[in-house]
Amino acid sequence: MAEKEKLSIVVFSGDLDRALAAFILATTAASMGMEVSMFFTFWGLNVIKRNEGGIRSKGLMRKMLNFMNRGGSKRLKLSKFNMLGLGTWMMKRLMKDANTPSIDQFITMAKEMGVKLIACTTTMGVMGTTEDSFRSEVDSVAGAAYFLGEARESKVALFI
């Protein structure tokens, strides 16, 4: 195994369930000796936003957008059966009972395994998301060409 195989994932969704699936695959791939990049774009940026701190964007529309779309691992909702948060609360409870990691635990694990977390600059620009809105685990910001550059060299590329 001279050169490592690569996995590139676009995390487009900010749904809790989809983010979990992305992290399960990322950490498993890293365990299998693969080099993993996760590229967070659009609603996916919510997964890597800080949980704490205020809204940092400028301009009324962007402030409104980011107020309604706060993001942060603890604010993610299920894509189905959210039921005003009750469904998400129940799912988190069930996951805890089953000893499955939370998004925060997955992010820590992924980083320890060398998974790269990259935020999309276009979404940041449009939505007015600044780099300091992200958690410290985020490695860098980049555009579509960077992702495609990685994806071209990857054995597996996924869009979640």
Add this chain to the structure above:
Amino acid sequence: MKADQSLDCVGLYCPMPIVKTAEKIKQLKEGEVLEVVADDKGIKQDMPAWCKATGHEFLGTEEEGGEIRVYVKKAHE
């Protein structure tokens, strides 16, 4: 089957048994055998696949009363 070290993954679901195996195998010497005990059936397919990807040797599965034991021989550092 005899093993040099054992890893308890009972009560853990995918991806944890595989993540923990990848972590644990680092502590073994080349040629030593790791036993992983789990109760998530996925491991029966996952461990051979992990071995194939990482180049370690899959030795087999033993099952008794819902408890699954899989054996991996460390093939390289």
